[in-house]
Amino acid sequence: MIRLLTAALALIAAPAIAQPSAPLPPVMPWSGASEKLVVAADDPWITPAEQTDFIETPDYTATRAWLDKLVASAPQLMSIERFGTTAQGRELYFVRASKGGTGKPVLLVQAGIHSGEIDGKDAGMMLLRDIAHRGKQPLLDRVDLIFVPIFNADGHERSSPWNRPNQRGPQAKG
DSSP states (O other): OHHHHHHHHHHHHSOOOOOOOOOOOOOOOOOOGGGGGSOOTTOTTOOHHHHTTTSOOOOHHHHHHHHHHHHHHOTTTEEEEEEEEOTTSOEEEEEEEOOOOSSOOEEEEEOOSSTTOOHHHHHHHHHHHHHHHSSOGGGGSSOEEEEESOSSHHHHHSOBTTSSTTSOOOSSBO
16 A cells, blocks of 8 residues: 555656657558648638648637638628537537528538547638639539538637547647
């Protein structure tokens, strides 16, 4: 019992040691058509993730600010609507992309369901940008798009480099 208490005290008294990242297999070289969707660094509509070469993803506030700016630039195509509130008081919202009209199917895209799996949010922001400013408006000819960028907003904001150590990117994960 004394040994156990001594060991516990030693751990408590020891300075915090940075945890090593999980061993991952080497990154394989990859090249594909989706690389063409990433805009240049000087593009006025570059997304926050693109700005960091996808090393970081924007937090809740930065995501909303970027989407508010995008929607304001294309009000004929996009709007932001609230659909709820999280347990911690954050607004849950979606972006509606539509050319109007009736009888079209609605495509619902939810991103950020699991807070550390956030690539869908960043890809969705790129898609909305391309609809608003890159000639992808015809995508809305036969469908309306509802995009929820961060479904698990509270979990998204509990990000840390120590969450999901076995996952590549972004640097801090929810």
